[in-house]
Amino acid sequence: MHIITRRRLKEYGNKHPNAAASLTAWYAVARAARWQSITEVRKAFPHADAAQAAQAASGKTITIFNIAGNNHRLITAIHYNTGKIFILKILTHSQYDKPNWKKEL
Secondary structure, three states: OEEEOHHHHHHHHHHOHHHHHHHHHHHHHHHHOOOOOHHHHHHHOOOOEEEEOOOHHHOOEEEEEEEOOOOEEEEEEEEOOOOEEEEEEEEEHHHHHOOHHHHOO
């Protein structure tokens, strides 16, 4: 998969060193993958969740990954038809629990 952008992962890892190794590992797996569905994603990441973005009318589906032992969340938009993964947000678990981030997607 083509990941847009890796820079966000690196910046977050620099700010949150406890997430850096997990983000690097996620990147390596996702980069080598050719996922066609959430079912295939879950073979590599069993706890990945697909959800509708806050603006349900947009029809945007997001995929959420647990990072660093569930201490961080990686919010992505996976376009299976083009093989692209867009990094939308990376949040700490406490930030993820607050509903405001959903409005920013």
